[in-house]
Amino acid sequence: MTLKILLLILVFSMVLRSILFLSITAYWPSAAYYADHLCSSIMFIAMAAASFHQFKIDRDKLSFIVGGKITIYQVALSATIAILLLMLTFGESAIFTKTVAQYDIEAAYRLGKFHVEAYNSHPFFSLHVFTFIICSVIFPAIFEELFFRGLVFRSINKNKSFFLSAVLTSAIFTAIHFSKTLFIGTFLFSLALSYLYAITGSLRTCMITHATFNLLAFISQYYFDFHRIRSINELNEWHHWIPELSLLAVALIAFGWMTYISKDAIKQASLPALPPVEHSDERQRPAHRYSS
Known part of the structure; x- marks a missing residue:
């Protein structure tokens, strides 16, 4: 399993998504929202299908990559990490917006998607929300984790240290x-x-964290969007950012504590290597060896 091939598959899938999206929206501009999610889903499926075909990922290898069943504790841990990551994101967004506002407050207001009044959201049980949950919560959690954690991360880890592999995969x-x-x-x-x-x-823990994070981010953005309801002048005043900065502080303390109590497991973190890909000509060699 080579990183170059995986990156080529990734680039091909992203190009395919862009071509499909531009083609659909050229004829149906009003369908841009659904086209975006549909094309993203096709991209995820293309990534998985091409990777599985190229590296002969059968059911046994897929089970090996995904790992065993997870416990209730691991489910709770996955959900907790998702919440803490979202809190960290709120804090980063506040610092980013406050920094940009020092130079261009209008750009900061636009990039942060702030607004003066609350806007009407789609009903939670609607096609709009259903499309998002399927295409931007479930599919990314499954296919991105299979591709990045299950294949890319594992591919880099064959020749690099665990920490460097995690850093390169994250980059x-x-x-x-x-x-x-x-x-x-x-x-x-x-x-x-x-x-x-x-x-x-278990890759299932990553999938749960990924899906929980995306779902909570969606809910907070469209149904509990109080943090974005503010005037443009409020961006330069620190006291308006106290809630977000408090969330950041809590997240950092919690991650620091989790890192401390798990330091031994983190130091020993490793991934077992996948069995090598057996090509068709290699399977036939024993027969040739004993043939006259």
Whole structure:
């Protein structure tokens, strides 16, 4: 399993997504929201299908990558990490917005998607929300974790140390999420999931964390969007950022404590290597050896 091939698959899938999205929206501009999610889903499926075909990932290897069943404690741990990562993201967003506002307050207001009044949200039980949950919560949690943690991370870890492999995987993960302005949070998100995968021995914990994070981010943005309801002048006043900065402080303290109590497991974190890919010509060699 080579990193170059995985990156080529990733680039191909992203190009395919862009072509499909531009083609659909060229004829149906009003369907941009659904086209975006549909094309993203196709990209995820293409990534998985191409990777599984290229590296001969059968049911046994897939079970090996995903790992065993998880406990209730691990489910709770995964959900807790998702909440803490979201809190960290709120804090990073506050610092980013406050910094940009020092130079261009209008740009900061626009990038932060702030607004003066609350806007009407779609009913939770609607096609709009259902599409988001399927295409932006469930699919990314499954396919991105299979690709980045299960394949890319494992591929790099064959020749690099565990820590460097986690860092490089997180850098690639952050690079493809270029549309987000919160690069530090995205990087730490991926880094945390890499260690969670190794410590728990199950990719399911990463999938739960990923899905929980995306779902809570969606709910907080569209249904509990109080932190974005503010005037443009409030961006430069520190006391308006106390809630977000408090969340950041709690998240950092919690992650520090979790790192401390898990320091031995973190130091010993490792991934077992996948069985080598057996090509068709290699399977036939024993027969040739004994043929006359």
